[in-house]
Amino acid sequence: MTTTQSAHRNGVDTAALFATLDAVRNQPEIARFQFRASNTWVSGTHNRSTVAGFHGALQEMEHKHATVLEADHPAVLVGQDNAPTPVEYLLHGIAACLTAGLVNIAAARKVTLTNVTSTVEGDINLLGILGLSDGSVRNGYQEIRVTLHIEGDADDATLRGLVEQSRERSAVYDALTNPTPVVVDVVTG
């Protein structure tokens, strides 16, 4: 086995991972990132965002390719069902964030994973967004449940420890479970 091969685990370049941590330790300001999306209304509840550029490591950066994300409401909610609803993107976000973190942490801890899948459910009572609640029903999810199924060359406690650490370090978990300031500005005309 060469050094290069042994530095990869779970598809993670662990040498690059530790080098990145060292680089940020030495120059903390490179950790300041700004992510962006730009959205255009199509018709009714149908709209689409483009995700392309971001700022990080003290420079403007571009993703390898721009991604177009659509959103709509289903017919039962007076949409044309061209795409997932806005709230379903939150469920993808939490699953993706916990999974990516888990895989990185496993690589750092020398655990080889063979399979990771997850299901996410989010309960929402639309009385809130429809304005038909007396104020007791919130607009957003009442609860989100993530169930991760994990296989790898480590015992149950170790695998659960990977998930716990991923949850502790998850950007999306924090954004959902703790208040995130959202400023809304409007330009008309």
Next chain:
Amino acid sequence: MTTTQSAHRNGVDTAALFATLDAVRNQPEIARFQFRASNTWVSGTHNRSTVAGFHGALQEMEHKHATVLEADHPAVLVGQDNAPTPVEYLLHGIAACLTAGLVNIAAARKVTLTNVTSTVEGDINLLGILGLSDGSVRNGYQEIRVTLHIEGDADDATLRGLVEQSRERSAVYDALTNPTPVVVDVVTG
């Protein structure tokens, strides 16, 4: 103009919108929805979710078509940059939710919109998720800013009022700005 034509505005079937509100008033339990995503790890920080089925209006439902959503980290964050990061999906979610709500509310208030675009920025300091903070830096976004550009046949105050009402009724705005319970379960082996 026929009744059918006049019942549509901004691509919203306002007759269906008001009928839906009446139906929920008469039978509030049809407003209980559950949205879902299922995610599979690909390699490294690359993973993909499928959004297809959901529960609502007292029945299991399927979107007109299933949507596959990918996620990855950019190269600067030790990924392969196959797709947007998990946190970028939150930015699409808030833009899409505010836009869909705005368009529905405009239709209900007989405002015809001609153009709606928005940009979203989210500031995040990666010292949090990298575990290099003393605890003072959160994992998630420090702030998200949405700027909506709106054109329509109403004055500035009226257009701003549409956005304010959309924000008040937004599921994603609530999910981000207020704590959302997220339960994480693990199945190993």
